[in-house]
Amino acid sequence: MVQLQRVGKVYRLGPVRIQALADVSFRVGKGEFAILTGPSGAGKTTLLRLLYREEVPSEGEIQVAGFDVTALRRAEVPMLRRAIGIVFQDAKLLPGRTAYENIAFGLRVLGVPRREITPRVFQALKAVGLSARAQALPAQLSLGEQQRVALARALAKEPALLLADEPTGSLDEAVSLEVLDLFHQIWQRGTTILLATHSRTLASQLKRRTLVLESGRLVKDEGG
Amino acid sequence: MLGFLLGETVRDLRRAGRVGVSAVFLITLSLAALGCFWLLSLNLGRAVAEWRERLRVIAYLKAEPPPEAVAPLLKRIEALGGIQRLRYVDKREALATLKRELGSQAGVVDQLPSNPLPASVEVTPARDAATPEATRALVQRLMELPEVEEVQGGTEWVERLAQWQRLLGGIGLGVGGVLALAAILTVTTATTLVLHVKRAEMEIMRLVGATEAVIRVPLLLQGLLQGLLGAVMALGSLWLAYTVALPRLEPLLTLTLGLQRASFLSPLEVVLLLGGGGLLGAFGGLLARGRGPA
Incomplete structure (x- = not known):
């Protein structure tokens, strides 16, 4: 599902050269749940941005969900992103729209027929345990609930791969565990997941394969 | 969508x-x-x-030509080029037109000893020749005809x-x-x-x-x-x-x-x-x- 071959990413700020990632190679198979961990600044977010083609690698090759991400033309990027669900630390919900509308919005822009939207939204809300909060605005939801809505929005697309960038970063421990439990349930239903977190504790609690990044290099691949 | x-x-x-x-x-x-x-x-x-459609150039003749000379005259004018239509107006028709235009005052004309109006040829320039330059050239050519006394008309305005x-x-x-x-x-x-x-x-x-x-x-x-x-x-x-x-x-x-x-x-x-x-x-x-x- 995800394959990186000697991937490197360099940012240039005038004469300054910042090596964000260097020589990263790994593979995440279909149906696998992998944790990407490491301290802040290790390159986790950069790596995920390369996977959904928000950034282009400076070197190496990336394959995601059957797409050769490195060779992808700009017009083809939407096709890649349709196959991926993405969840961020901040839920990125639209403040003026209800939980239902936020999830439906993600489907409507993809041209999903209207009659399919309602069942898919409610199915996704049910999967994250928020069926009763469908009409609530983001401001009326707790941070944990907002993150669940974001997760539901990603799930409603029925993605082959779910990428999560610090999805529990702004949540307290108890809520974080609830959200991680949801990821676990989603994985059990067959979705491939790559979850980035700086918390080694959370990573160890999940007891899944863990890829450790340090200073842009993959230093450990354990529990696979 | x-x-x-x-x-x-x-x-x-x-x-x-x-x-x-x-x-x-x-x-x-x-x-x-x-x-x-x-x-x-x-x-x-x-x-x-x-x-432009109504535009006419009128060539007044020195003397009224005999009937058999009208057609050759018109032919010569037509040969000058840049002309859409020609119409010969003899002295009698010119007087009749004047009378019509004078309306109730037409009686004045009857007081005249003889018809003072000249015979003329009304020339309608061709559509593409209805420009000041082309009309000026046409007027010049008409003036050069020996039968023509005076030419009136132009497109300047x-x-x-x-x-x-x-x-x-x-x-x-x-x-x-x-x-x-x-x-x-x-x-x-x-x-x-x-x-x-x-x-x-x-x-x-x-x-x-x-x-x-x-x-x-x-x-x-x-x-x-x-x-x-x-x-x-x-x-x-x-x-x-x-x-x-x-x-x-x-x-x-x-x-x-x-x-x-x-x-x-x-x-x-x-x-x-x-x-x-x-x-x-x-x-x-x-x-x-x-x-x-x-």
Whole structure:
């Protein structure tokens, strides 16, 4: 599902050269749940941005969900992103729209027929345990609930791969565990997941394969 | 998808707020100015065309030719070129015409000892030769004929009218163009504002895999709708002004230009103006730039 071959990413700020990632190679198979961990600044977010083609690698090759991400033309990027669900630390919900509308919005822009939207939204809300909060605005939801809505929005697309960038970063421990439990349930239903977190504790609690990044290099691949 | 795009367009229009209203107002103003000059120019153009059609050059003859000499004379005149029609008017017909024109005063003519009016040839220049230069050349050639005493007629004043028409058209294009540019910039500003407001939405759209077309079409439609709305309002105000002013202006037009009736823009011209408004708006929407695509 995800394959990186000697991937490197360099940012240039005038004469300054910042090596964000260097020589990263790994593979995440279909149906696998992998944790990407490491301290802040290790390159986790950069790596995920390369996977959904928000950034282009400076070197190496990336394959995601059957797409050769490195060779992808700009017009083809939407096709890649349709196959991926993405969840961020901040839920990125639209403040003026209800939980239902936020999830439906993600489907409507993809041209999903209207009659399919309602069942898919409610199915996704049910999967994250928020069926009763469908009409609530983001401001009326707790941070944990907002993150669940974001997760539901990603799930409603029925993605082959779910990428999560610090999805529990702004949540307290108890809520974080609830959200991680949801990821676990989603994985059990067959979705491939790559979850980035700086918390080694959370990573160890999940007891899944863990890829450790340090200073842009993959230093450990354990529990696979 | 169409429903989504239209829904987003309406939402964007509401977001544009006052700047959006200003854009519609400026488009109205620019198209109304353009339409106004267009209307004036069109009617002036009609007057010019009518006058060109009525244009005659009259060659007065030294003496009335015998009947058998008329046809060869006309043939020689025709051979001069640049002529659409010829008509020989003998002394008797000239007098009859004068009497008709004098109406109740026609009796004066009967007091004359003899018919003083000369025979003449009325020459209608060819359509493509109804220019001052061509008419001057025709007059010169007619003057050179030994039978011709004097030649009257010319197109100078018709051409002056045509120059006015071109000037009006030019001013209309200039004023309309400047206002159109301002309108485009206002639509661009309104759309850019909307782009800033919906930054978060566009980010979500890109992340879930929406194509650039889906992201940008509502902005384009927003501009297009503003443009169309402006064009409809411009046409409405033009029609209103035309209806109100027409009864007062028509006698003046008849007197000065010989136009029996002024006319409004044709359906095709109305469609062109509407299309122009739509294009102005859409172009403004297209120019708007927010955060670029990923």
